[in-house]
Amino acid sequence: MNLIALIMAGGKSSRMGGLNEKPLIKICGKSMLERVIEAVKGVKSVSKIVIAVSKYTPKTREEATRLSIEIIDTSGEDYVFDMQYAIKKLQAKYVLVLNSDLPFLNSALINEIITHYMECGKPTLMVAVPSKKLEELGFKTSLKITINGYEITPVGINLLDGSQIDKGELEQEVMIINNVKPLLNINTIEDLELIKKICF
Numbered sequence: 001m002n003l004i005a006l007i008m009a010g011g012k013s014s015r016m017g018g019l020n021e022k023p024l025i026k027i028c029g030k031s032m033l034e035r036v037i038e039a040v041k042g043v044k045s046v047s048k049i050v051i052a053v054s055k056y057t058p059k060t061r062e063e064a065t066r067l068s069i070e071i072i073d074t075s076g077e078d079y080v081f082d083m084q085y086a087i088k089k090l091q092a093k094y095v096l097v098l099n100s101d102l103p104f105l106n107s108a109l110i111n112e113i114i115t116h117y118m119e120c121g122k123p124t125l126m127v128a129v130p131s132k133k134l135e136e137l138g139f140k141t142s143l144k145i146t147i148n149g150y151e152i153t154p155v156g157i158n159l160l161d162g163s164q165i166d167k168g169e170l171e172q173e174v175m176i177i178n179n180v181k182p183l184l185n186i187n188t189i190e191d192l193e194l195i196k197k198i199c200f
Helices: 032-041 058-066 079-090 107-120 131-136 189-198
Strands: 003-008 046-053 070-073 094-099 124-130 145-147 150-161 172-176
Touching: 003 032, 003 079, 032 046, 032 058, 032 094, 032 107, 046 058, 046 079, 058 070, 070 079, 079 094, 094 107, 107 124, 107 150, 107 172, 124 131, 131 150, 150 172
Parallel strands: 003 046, 003 094, 046 070, 124 172
Antiparallel strands: 094 150, 124 150, 145 150
């Protein structure tokens, strides 16, 4: 399986109240970007890691270079557009797309996601968690999707067949994971404070 991991790290982080570039925020003593990279490096089926950066994340670019990770320049203006652009440029059969703000992600869970994708037979997979479980931890869930009356929140992990990126809307598998801690991500200052409390 020729699988490339694409870490999205070029956004403006406009909801972070002027803090430094979000991928470089340290959680439990280590930047979120480095934590995601470490999780991916523990996955044998990933052949290459690439980080999507932009003019909004120059320090993230420097950090990726320091860590000897390949980079792709994107606009930083629109997540979906940048993701599609990067996937086309990579020309990869399979692409695992990850947000850079998943500080508790681990290799074992990534392996589970890859296995689920390969078994489902669909061209795309989206990972989500129950919205209620996030809310119970104090996280605000601005993005919710209802499936069979069940509210879920996407966590910023997708796996897809890159060769079909230009074919419009594709059939999608939704993988719902009940253990939310490894999939907690940071969108706001409030999220950051909640995440920091989990470290202790």
